[in-house]
Amino acid sequence: MAVLNEEQSMLRDAAKSWTQEKSPVTAFRKMRDSGVEVGFDAAAWTEMAEMGWAGVIIPEEFGGSDFGYLSMGLILEELGRTLTASPLLASGLGAASALVLGGTSAQKSEWLPKIAEGTAIGALAVDEGAHHAPEKVALAATKSGAGYSLSGTKTFVLEGLAANVLIVSARTSGKPGDKDGITLFVVPADAKGISRKRLALADSRGGANITFDKVEVGADAVLGEADKGYPVLEKVLDRARAGISAEMLGAAVQAFETTLDYLKVRVQFGQVIGSFQALQHRAAKMFTDLELARSAVEAALTAIDNDSPDVPELVSLAKAKMGDVFHVVSNEMVQMHGGIGMTDAHDAGFYLKRARACEAAYGSQSYHRDRYARIQGY
Amino acid sequence: MADFGGSDLEALRSEARAWIEANFPAELKGRPNPMMREERSTPSAAQEAWRKAMGDKGWGVPTWPAQYGGGGLSASEGRVIQQELGRAGAYNPIGGMGVMMFGPTLLEYGTEAQKQEHIPKIVKGEVQWCQGFSEPGAGSDLAALSTKCEDKGDHFQINGQKIWTSGAQFADWCFCLVRTDTSKKHEGISFVLFTMHQPGVEVRPIPLIAGNSPFCETFFTDARAEKKDLVGPLNGGWTIAKRLLQHERGGLSGGGGGFGGGRGLVELAKHYVGVDDQGRIADPDLRTRITALEIEGRSFQQTAVRAMLESKGNSGPSAATSIMKNAGTQWMQARHEITLEIMGHQGLGWEGEDFTAEELGAVRGWLGGKAFTIYGGSQEVQSNIISKRILGLPDLTQHT
Known part of the structure; x- marks a missing residue:
């Protein structure tokens, strides 16, 4: 655990006690079983917003607390432990970062206060295929009068169904794969021509495909500069990647601790199974990997707060390491629990499914290893 | 930390810089530490002078207590010394197992007389130590060791064999785990010190797959340890050994x-x-x-x-x-x-x-x-x- 200042310690303690009391894994199970379409519990989200969590990276002048990304990571880590489903990552971190980093003052004034108080939900509409590839943008934004007309489809938009405002990457010149020619737009989710389709996903979260059919927006909808959206998008995505890595860290640590508890109570052959060295050494290895992953995640969040030039490589390092470790731990959670771990009644499956969904979000381990190597010049 | 980054540190830095410049022989600049090499030749006059200077100053072990010749500095002050040595291209001539493992352990568990006798010689780099721990039948299960130590009235007599003794061929003294009670496992182990320069000690370097011999087999035949060189209580050596291993693992x-x-x-x-x-x-x-x-x-x-x-x-x-x-x-x-x-x-x-x-x-x-x-x-x-x-x-x- 990073060395925290006073406000960070308070924030973490508040997040810990709220998730343990108000949002344990049973709450996630209840949400899933209820079949609620947006993929999170609206009442829980209201409570989270009332505690100020949606505004943690938003400047005070727009209603936030400006505590920074390590602080946001501490909350996401606690939410990850209990698999709490909420739009915090997509809205309070992803969309909010886009507006803070690239938004015009009108865009900031319109959306950031609402995002900070949780009355509006923002989402990043970035990917268009099975794999994260932010430069492979085909969704077209063509000049139309004084503004643009958007046509195309975005896939796997996290919290896409609940969103009130979308940050959309669109092509204004060049071809899919070019980094130049990408423009970011701030588009109200109820704009004419937008249709959204809920995706029923293994991890029960709120993903959606969103189709844009001649959606008309004004020139004032451009976030940042036309054709030059990619550098801003990368910065926004790095923040989202670091944030989801923090959530993954919390989930993986909890998966490990739950498994460790089980090793101490499950008796076979007349002794607790945690006395078997075959399991002990795997547990020791997981603990080791979790410690390494924690260092990587906290270093990435801290680098963002310091606006350090090595943010991209540290973020890719963290997402790659964390993704590998989450898979190992969630698979071992099932294996070490034995038969009960395969049942829907047990929580192990939730962690296993979440690990896969987190891997796909904002770039898999493979994507980030490749990116890390490119940044390092090989 | 109160002293971190303060002006006192900068004063120390200037002092260290000047002292190193005055005492570090220019011909050794950027040269590797001769202690790190396996084939140890007789040190040159410059190497000897540098060891003596650092030994007298106590800066080879900057954080050890000044009363035993150490630098008496805080951890952050110690880092300043390290940084200034690095900056000058100077190696630290004071090292080895005495510095890494034995010294810190003796400072914790030794009697005042034992500390007075052994620590200053480590600080000055005058005595090299080796570690008599592993045996052919006691590797990972170290507490299974069987090297026998008998009370002969005015001294202890040691018989048995150690293995993987790093640098035994260059060592002057050995800190050794011995069995003083065969009826118990962990509670029958004692921690004794003795000189390697005696007839009852034989050292055979072990050629490794890498072609070198950093480790030795060490044989004890009626070797002698003085009563005053028992560290901690009789049969109380295991606690000390565990502490020493923490120092070792931290360094590895x-x-x-x-x-x-x-x-x-x-x-x-x-x-x-x-x-x-x-x-x-x-x-x-x-x-x-x-x-x-x-x-x-x-x-x-x-x-x-x-x-x-x-x-x-x-x-x-x-x-x-x-x-x-x-x-x-x-x-x-x-x-x-x-x-x-x-x-x-x-x-x-x-x-x-x-x-x-x-x-x-x-x-x-x-x-x-x-x-x-x-x-x-x-x-x-x-x-x-x-x-x-x-x-x-x-x-x-x-x-x-």
């Missing part, structure tokens, strides 16, 4: 350094394997594995930094430290393996002019590195320790 994780030396994996791969038209390592499978290893190594470094910050902060001792030995040594071994793979046929050279020094060093490093996960508590013993002490799982092996 590579946490502080060990990343330098030679070109990085990426540079090597670009040289031996080549690059594609985008400047990527031409073999994509190798490139992926190098990247994974780079990420692993960097997360280890990040953990070393985090453990240091946490131990300075108010959150108590860091759990991260327990993982450092396994994580660090496994990473270093993997790095050696992939280095040879990158070099291909050039990574097979044993000696001769057909291979560069870097290539020859890679082969010897690969083989020598096999010791990392075995010595100082094998990786399996380290996993036992994490399981029991950190994770609270039941202990089947006892007392690891």
Whole structure:
């Protein structure tokens, strides 16, 4: 655990006690079983917003607390432990970062206060295929009068169904794969021509495909500069990647601790199974990997707060390491629990499914290893 | 920390800079520490002068108490000395097992008389120590050791054999675990000190797969230890041994350094394997594995930094430290393996002019590195320790 200042310690303690009391894994199970379409519990989200969590990276002048990304990571880590489903990552971190980093003052004034108080939900509409590839943008934004007309489809938009405002990457010149020619737009989710389709996903979260059919927006909808959206998008995505890595860290640590508890109570052959060295050494290895992953995640969040030039490589390092470790731990959670771990009644499956969904979000381990190597010049 | 970054530190820095400039022989600048080499030749006059100067000043062990000749400095002040030595291209001539393991342990458990006798000689680099711990029948299960120690009235008499005794061929004294009670396992072990320069001690270096002999077999035939050189109570040596092993493992994780030396994996791969038209390592499978290893190594470094910050902060001792030995040594071994793979046929050279020094060093490093996960508590013993002490799982092996 990073060395925290006073406000960070308070924030973490508040997040810990709220998730343990108000949002344990049973709450996630209840949400899933209820079949609620947006993929999170609206009442829980209201409570989270009332505690100020949606505004943690938003400047005070727009209603936030400006505590920074390590602080946001501490909350996401606690939410990850209990698999709490909420739009915090997509809205309070992803969309909010886009507006803070690239938004015009009108865009900031319109959306950031609402995002900070949780009355509006923002989402990043970035990917268009099975794999994260932010430069492979085909969704077209063509000049139309004084503004643009958007046509195309975005896939796997996290919290896409609940969103009130979308940050959309669109092509204004060049071809899919070019980094130049990408423009970011701030588009109200109820704009004419937008249709959204809920995706029923293994991890029960709120993903959606969103189709844009001649959606008309004004020139004032451009976030940042036309054709030059990619550098801003990368910065926004790095923040989202670091944030989801923090959530993954919390989930993986909890998966490990739950498994460790089980090793101490499950008796076979007349002794607790945690006395078997075959399991002990795997547990020791997981603990080791979790410690390494924690260092990587906290270093990435801290680098963002310091606006350090090595943010991209540290973020890719963290997402790659964390993704590998989450898979190992969630698979071992099932294996070490034995038969009960395969049942829907047990929580192990939730962690296993979440690990896969987190891997796909904002770039898999493979994507980030490749990116890390490119940044390092090989 | 009160003294961190303060003006006192800067005053010390100026003092250290001036002192090093006045005392460090220019001809030794940038030269390796002669203690690090296996074949130790007679030290030159300059080397001797530098050892004596540092020994008298106490800065070879800057944080040890001044009353025994140490520097008497705080940890952050000690780092200033280290930084200034590095800046001047000067090695620290005071080192070895006495500094790494035995000294800190004796300062904790020794009597005043024992500290007065032994610590100053370590501080001055006058006496080299070796560690008599492992035996042929007591490796990972160290407490199974059987080297016998009998009370002969005015002295102890020792018979038995130790193995993997690092640097025994250069050592003046041995700190040794011996059996003083055969009816108990852990509670029958004592911690004694004796001189290696006596007829009852025989040392045979062990040639290793890397072609060198850093370790020895050490035989004791009616060897003698004085009564005053028993550390701690009779049959109370195991507690001291465990503490000493913590000092040893802390030094073996590579946490502080060990990343330098030679070109990085990426540079090597670009040289031996080549690059594609985008400047990527031409073999994509190798490139992926190098990247994974780079990420692993960097997360280890990040953990070393985090453990240091946490131990300075108010959150108590860091759990991260327990993982450092396994994580660090496994990473270093993997790095050696992939280095040879990158070099291909050039990574097979044993000696001769057909291979560069870097290539020859890679082969010897690969083989020598096999010791990392075995010595100082094998990786399996380290996993036992994490399981029991950190994770609270039941202990089947006892007392690891």
